[in-house]
Amino acid sequence: MLERFDRVVRCRDGHLFTTVWVPLASFKAVRLSGRRWQRCPVGRHWTMVAPVDEAGLDSATLAAARSIHDIRIP
Numbered sequence: 001m002l003e004r005f006d007r008v009v010r011c012r013d014g015h016l017f018t019t020v021w022v023p024l025a026s027f028k029a030v031r032l033s034g035r036r037w038q039r040c041p042v043g044r045h046w047t048m049v050a051p052v053d054e055a056g057l058d059s060a061t062l063a064a065a066r067s068i069h070d071i072r073i074p
């Protein structure tokens, strides 16, 4: 299901949210390619976002990021 492609990302302004990040090849490739131009639902702006290592977030920050999801599945 699409849920497995949910990733917490951070925009250029530091906003955290969850988005559907479908890797083209593999997770490793995503890590390397890193960034994507998309709309940030927190700041309501277009920006560059990059996946965040969820293990590096505290639980409150992660919960907040998980609560904001741009549900726009292509």
Ligand SMILES: [Zn+2]
Pocket (backbone or CB within 6 Å): 011, 012, 013, 014, 015, 040, 041, 042, 043, 044, 045, 047
């Ligand atoms: Zn933002």
